[in-house]
Amino acid sequence: MSIRYAILGLLSWQPCSGYDLKKIISDSTAFFWSGNNNQVYTTLVQLHKEGLVEYTVQTQESLPAKKIYSITIAGRDALRQWVLSTPDLPELHNTFLIQLSWADQLSPGELDDLLARYEEEVRIQLLMQQEKNRRATSPDRTPREAYLWQKIADNITGSYENELAWIRDLRQGLEKFT
Amino acid sequence: MSIRYAILGLLSWQPCSGYDLKKIISDSTAFFWSGNNNQVYTTLVQLHKEGLVEYTVQTQESLPAKKIYSITIAGRDALRQWVLSTPDLPELHNTFLIQLSWADQLSPGELDDLLARYEEEVRIQLLMQQEKNRRATSPDRTPREAYLWQKIADNITGSYENELAWIRDLRQGLEKFT
DNA sequence: GTTGCCATGTAAGGTGTTACATGATTTA
DNA sequence: TAAATCATGTAACACCTTACATGGCAAC
Numbered sequence: 001m002s003i004r005y006a007i008l009g010l011l012s013w014q015p016c017s018g019y020d021l022k023k024i025i026s027d028s029t030a031f032f033w034s035g036n037n038n039q040v041y042t043t044l045v046q047l048h049k050e051g052l053v054e055y056t057v058q059t060q061e062s063l064p065a066k067k068i069y070s071i072t073i074a075g076r077d078a079l080r081q082w083v084l085s086t087p088d089l090p091e092l093h094n095t096f097l098i099q100l101s102w103a104d105q106l107s108p109g110e111l112d113d114l115l116a117r118y119e120e121e122v123r124i125q126l127l128m129q130q131e132k133n134r135r136a137t138s139p140d141r142t143p144r145e146a147y148l149w150q151k152i153a154d155n156i157t158g159s160y161e162n163e164l165a166w167i168r169d170l171r172q173g174l175e176k177f178t
Numbered sequence: 179m180s181i182r183y184a185i186l187g188l189l190s191w192q193p194c195s196g197y198d199l200k201k202i203i204s205d206s207t208a209f210f211w212s213g214n215n216n217q218v219y220t221t222l223v224q225l226h227k228e229g230l231v232e233y234t235v236q237t238q239e240s241l242p243a244k245k246i247y248s249i250t251i252a253g254r255d256a257l258r259q260w261v262l263s264t265p266d267l268p269e270l271h272n273t274f275l276i277q278l279s280w281a282d283q284l285s286p287g288e289l290d291d292l293l294a295r296y297e298e299e300v301r302i303q304l305l306m307q308q309e310k311n312r313r314a315t316s317p318d319r320t321p322r323e324a325y326l327w328q329k330i331a332d333n334i335t336g337s338y339e340n341e342l343a344w345i346r347d348l349r350q351g352l353e354k355f356t
Numbered sequence: 357g358t359t360g361c362c363a364t365g366t367a368a369g370g371t372g373t374t375a376c377a378t379g380a381t382t383t384a
Numbered sequence: 385t386a387a388a389t390c391a392t393g394t395a396a397c398a399c400c401t402t403a404c405a406t407g408g409c410a411a412c
Contacts, residue, residue, distance in 0.1 A: 001398085002273045009280035019363050030275045036401060041365060062409065064363040083281050084288065087274040087296040089303055092337055094268035095180045097208045097330050102187035102261050104323035110262065118265040125267055144355040145282035151348045152275050155341075159270055162340040163333075170329045177322040179371085197391050214373060219393060240381065242391040 002088075006031050007043055008071060008079045011053060013139045015070040018044050028136075029129060029156050044069060052078050108178045112171065119167045126160035133157065180266075184209050185221055186249060186257045189231060191317045193248040196222050206314075207307060207334050222247060230256055286356045290349065297345045304338035311335065 018041050026035025047053045052075035055067040103111055138149035196219050204213030225231045230253035233245040316327035
């Protein structure tokens, strides 16, 4: 349900087409959805039905027409209420931990290979995230907002760094068992 | 799809009824599913259809009959192949980051209240997780397996600790903006 | 000339959740 | 007497993903 508010929030920053929203969402890690058409467009239709967004059609020569969505007063109210609501905990979904649960059947070499592959994946992901952060643009309407967005980016890189430290420590500790 | 392998893994540890599996999964954080009936029972039926598990019915006086599932040779093979397969990255799904994205509309007091509530939630979750770890039983078939399960538990508490450090730092840094 | 971008939308399917349904036994 | 535990299973629905469909334009 929170993709509603991700979209409302983006529209509270600037009017966007569905296509724009889709791109922003799929490029972002904090907005963790895939940004597929179905979800974005149907959510926009629903938000419109509820009066939380409105749109104007903008025709373009030699390009398909755009629906430029913007947030309504009611939409801003709904967003504010949601932002004030009790936060959810982060969802810790790490399939690798399940893989590791049953990894004692592997030989020392197989296990270290598995761990090395995971470490490498996380390492690359961290680098990609850092690069994303460098390129990213944020609303930046006040110094405080810029700070919040910086910290949001830090949260994600921090999670990968934490995971990386964990896997390195794990591999180190495994050397005793060879 | 990975709940299949969570269940196969649990059965590779010890034979269980669906009810047992359900309880283990819903009590565990690493096995991150809710452990609802529908998923567990239908997955067991599917695994049985594929010949990866088998069961015997155990009747009990004055209690409903149990189906005691155990893993087959084919099941052990499938599990081993999955454990060796390329690990997935952790899924970072933190709705709070989206809430925070649009939190600059809040007054300093409202914002700090939101952050304080989040910090408290994470703190409690960390304590609960540590308590869980203390009570938990693990397969513990070899010293290496015991080590792996210890590290899996550490991963989860570590994630909460990391989040807690992040939110504390964030609140500290916000004081400049009051 | 095939791929990718712009821009909308639909279809089909996988995954996961809550709630419902039964029915005896134990606990508060 | 109400609720929780044991034990199975189904129904309904929310959420999310990939893939399909159209059609013009630009780039390589």
